[in-house]
Amino acid sequence: xxxxxxxxxxxxxxxxxxxxxxxxxxxxxxxxxxxxxxxxxxxxxxxxxxxxxxxxxxxxxxxxxxxxxxxxxxxxxxxxxxxxxxxxxxxxxxxxxxxxxxxxxxxxxxxxxxxxxxxxxxxxxxxxxxxxxxxxxxxxxxxxxxxxxxxxxxxxxxxxxxxxxxxxxxxxxxxxxxxxxxxxxxxxxxxxxxxxxxxxxxxxxxxxxxxxxxxxxxxxxxxxxxxxxxxxxxxxxxxxxxxxxxxxxxxxxxxxxxxxxxxxxxxxxxxxxxxxxxxxxxxxxxxxxxxxxxxxxxxxxxxxxxxxxxxxxxxxxxxxxxxxxxxxxxxxxxxxxxxxxxxxxxxxxxxxxxxxxxxxxxxxxxxxxxxxxxxxxxxxxxxxxxxxxxxxxxxxxxxxxxxxxxxxxxxxxxxxxxxxxxxxxxxxxxxxxxxxxxxxxxxxxxxxxxxxxxxxxxxx
Amino acid sequence: xxxxxxxxxxxxxxxxxxxxxxxxxxxxxxxxxxxxxxxxxxxxxxxxxxxxxxxxxxxxxxxxxxxxxxxxxxxxxxxxxxxxxxxxxxxxxxxxxxxxxxxxxxxxxxxxxxxxxxxxxxxxxxxxxxxxxxxxxxxxxxxxxxxxxxxxxxxxxxxxxxxxxxxxxxxxxxxxxxxxxxxxxxxxxxxxxxx
Numbered sequence: 001x002x003x004x005x006x007x008x009x010x011x012x013x014x015x016x017x018x019x020x021x022x023x024x025x026x027x028x029x030x031x032x033x034x035x036x037x038x039x040x041x042x043x044x045x046x047x048x049x050x051x052x053x054x055x056x057x058x059x060x061x062x063x064x065x066x067x068x069x070x071x072x073x074x075x076x077x078x079x080x081x082x083x084x085x086x087x088x089x090x091x092x093x094x095x096x097x098x099x100x101x102x103x104x105x106x107x108x109x110x111x112x113x114x115x116x117x118x119x120x121x122x123x124x125x126x127x128x129x130x131x132x133x134x135x136x137x138x139x140x141x142x143x144x145x146x147x148x149x150x151x152x153x154x155x156x157x158x159x160x161x162x163x164x165x166x167x168x169x170x171x172x173x174x175x176x177x178x179x180x181x182x183x184x185x186x187x188x189x190x191x192x193x194x195x196x197x198x199x200x201x202x203x204x205x206x207x208x209x210x211x212x213x214x215x216x217x218x219x220x221x222x223x224x225x226x227x228x229x230x231x232x233x234x235x236x237x238x239x240x241x242x243x244x245x246x247x248x249x250x251x252x253x254x255x256x257x258x259x260x261x262x263x264x265x266x267x268x269x270x271x272x273x274x275x276x277x278x279x280x281x282x283x284x285x286x287x288x289x290x291x292x293x294x295x296x297x298x299x300x301x302x303x304x305x306x307x308x309x310x311x312x313x314x315x316x317x318x319x320x321x322x323x324x325x326x327x328x329x330x331x332x333x334x335x336x337x338x339x340x341x342x343x344x345x346x347x348x349x350x351x352x353x354x355x356x357x358x359x360x361x362x363x364x365x366x367x368x369x370x371x372x373x374x375x376x377x378x379x380x381x382x383x384x385x386x387x388x389x390x391x392x393x394x395x396x397x398x399x400x401x402x403x404x405x406x407x408x409x410x411x412x413x414x415x416x417x418x419x420x421x422x423x424x425x426x427x428x429x430x431x432x433x434x435x436x437x438x439x440x441x442x443x444x445x446x447x448x449x450x451x452x453x454x455x456x457x458x459x460x
Numbered sequence: 461x462x463x464x465x466x467x468x469x470x471x472x473x474x475x476x477x478x479x480x481x482x483x484x485x486x487x488x489x490x491x492x493x494x495x496x497x498x499x500x501x502x503x504x505x506x507x508x509x510x511x512x513x514x515x516x517x518x519x520x521x522x523x524x525x526x527x528x529x530x531x532x533x534x535x536x537x538x539x540x541x542x543x544x545x546x547x548x549x550x551x552x553x554x555x556x557x558x559x560x561x562x563x564x565x566x567x568x569x570x571x572x573x574x575x576x577x578x579x580x581x582x583x584x585x586x587x588x589x590x591x592x593x594x595x596x597x598x599x600x601x602x603x604x605x606x607x608x609x610x611x612x613x614x615x616x617x618x619x620x621x622x623x624x625x626x627x628x629x630x631x632x633x634x635x636x637x638x639x640x641x642x643x644x645x646x647x648x649x650x651x652x653x654x655x
Contacts, residue, residue, distance in 0.1 A: 015643065015646055015647055015650040016643065016646050018625055018639075020624050020625070021623065021624055021625030022623065022625055024640065024643055024646070024647070026647070026650055026651075035490050035491075035542075036541070036542065036543070038493035038494075039493065039494060039495050039543075042493070042494065042495075043637075047637070049637070049641070063490075064490075064491060076491075078491035078492070079491055081491075081493065082491050082493055085493050127541060127543075128540075128541055129539065129540050129541040129565060131541075143540075143541035143565055144541060144565070144568075145541055145542075145543035145546070145565060145568060145569035145572060146495075146543040146544075146569075147543060147569065147572035147573065147635065147636070148568070148572070148636075150637060151636050151637050151640055154637050154640060154641060155637070155640035155641060155643070155644065155647055156647065156651075157640050157643070157647055158636075158640075159625070159636045159639060159640065161623060193478060193535060193538055194534075194535045194538065194561060194563070197535075197561070197562075197563060197564050198564060224539075224565075227535075227538065227563060227564065229564050229565070292478075293478050293480065293538070309477075310475070310476075311476055311477035311478060311533065314476065404482075404487040404540075405487060405488070406487045406488060406490060406491070413510065423480075423482070423539060423540075425480045425482040425483065425539060426482070426483060426505065427482065427483075427486060427505050428482050428487075431486075431505060431510055432510065
């Protein structure tokens with residue numbers, strides 16, 4: 001039988017099948033962070049169960065960490081306690097932790113790939129819905145709840161029903177100024193926030209084949225925003241090159257052996273998907289969102305649709321936008337470039353390239369939050385920090401930051417923030433804040449102009 | 461985990477679509493390291509305004525509504541994987557959430573916490589909203605063994621789907637860890653066969 005990339009990886013990890021029930025799926029790599037792991041550790045302790053495979057777990061502190069003065073004790077008592085618990089739990093259970101200040105610390109979905117922890121053909125989980133990011137390498141990676149974190153601690157396995165398969169094909173040539181973020185925002189705007197629920201999504205077509213690993217991660221990251229538990233892209237030379245020589249990647253002969261296996265993973269020709277969509281790359285333009293879910297996106301030059309539906313109207317009322325309105329020239333006071341969606345070096349290069357020689361609008365507060373310590377160092381090595389400083393942007397320390405505003409990086413009530421993150425839910429970036437999702441290029445341009453502009457006019 | 465077999469109760473309506481887990485429990489309340497007490501902050505920013513005053517318009521604050529069943533709009537529980545969302549709903553006192561569609565991770569998290577997600581057709585969901593609006597004390601019966609939900613006053617009933625294994629777990633109060641631990645030998649055999 002013809003198999004999809006997803007089938008191949010999934011089937012290679014099935015330990016057994018419960019009759020008329022779920023399958024026991026083996027998990028190669030478990031990533032944990034401070035927010036969704038403490039209750040799982042408690043559960044194991046209460047039941048007297050040891051952590052089964054501590055060497056297949058890597059921990060980082062990211063969700064609840066400050067992005068300034070990381071060398072000082074964390075001010076917020078609850079956050080400090082949560083971080084202390086992570087440290088204690090990891091040391092008690094022999095789990096590697098890259099805590100605050102460590103050179104490998106960073107957002108879990110940024111640091112694991114850059115360390116070579118993420119590899120093609122793996123099964124990976126984390127108590128975070130954006131774990132789908134790692135699917136960019138051709139791995140099965142998905143977010144889990146805390147009860148499942150405890151299950152993986154206890155058995156390195158999960159009980160799961162095999163999801164259905166979905167393929168999103170995008171072919172053609174992308175226009176200038178259209179970034180991977182625009183591609184995924186476009187797909188979600190077309191398909192809606194629940195089109196992928198119950199499915200695992202493969203992204204295929206020359207657009208994804210030609211993307212860098214950073215771009216592929218941005219795309220797979222947002223799979224959950226259309227409901228899909230995970231997204232995948234077939235591993236190829238770009239993937240192998242990225243993984244090669246990274247800290248935890250296999251080396252020498254072991255690497256060559258792995259590559260030979262990874263080459264067998266792409267979906268067989270004529271394999272059948274439960275659902276399949278095709279999009280033309282030339283139709284994609286720089287995107288922004290206008291509502292309170294990531295499916296409420298439009299091309300930057302389009303007007304807000306006119307729908308008669310209570311939930312739609314509630315959403316527009318929250319955003320203080322009108323049906324049919326254009327967002328061009330909309331005044332913006334906050335810009336955030338960061339999050340597990342867009343905080344990799346490529347994102348900062350794009351922003352720096354646009355910003356160079358310009359200065360941000362006076363009223364704009366512009367936060368740049370690198371995804372990891374390694375990205376932060378790279379920004380300095382490449383001299384991008386000088387460009388940002390000259391332009392009046394604030395470069396902060398790594399972490400999830402204003403994407404979910406668990407720490408002090410909050411957007412004030414009623415303010416709009418053009419953000420490179422992944423969710424524009426009500427209050428996501430702080431109580432009463434209004435999020436407009438966009439690419440790093442649109443975010444950079446917004447910071448310079450102090451308003452939303454049609455960036456395609458400034459390019460060429 | 462709590463057992464769930466059958467429940468008859470009034471319901472609280474939440475006719476909003478795409479209710480995400482950030483609304484169910486905002487991120488700023490995720491700093492706790494135990495599972496208890498999240499009900500206090502369930503739908504925090506819809507139940508209370510920024511000054512902490514009760515928002516009278518929100519259905520959970522409406523004294524006419526009560527009960528252990530939450531009836532919500534389409535695509536309930538989308539967004540983050542935070543299990544705190546299921547804990548908050550359960551801790552507030554709900555045993556069942558009814559919707560025409562649930563997000564994946566939320567559904568799994570609920571089932572792992574003795575909170576039953578009941579998926580019905582959009583038409584039946586509308587019927588529920590209409591009957592609850594007509595009479596806020598409308599009794600709704602959820603029978604897990606028969607996989608059936610019934611509006612008692614009208615007798616209108618419909619079946620719902622649930623995975624057999626998960627149904628057995630809910631009825632008996634079992635959780636997945638017990639099952640996985642009982643599979644340890646096979647897991648170890650799987651590991652050694654791969655190397």
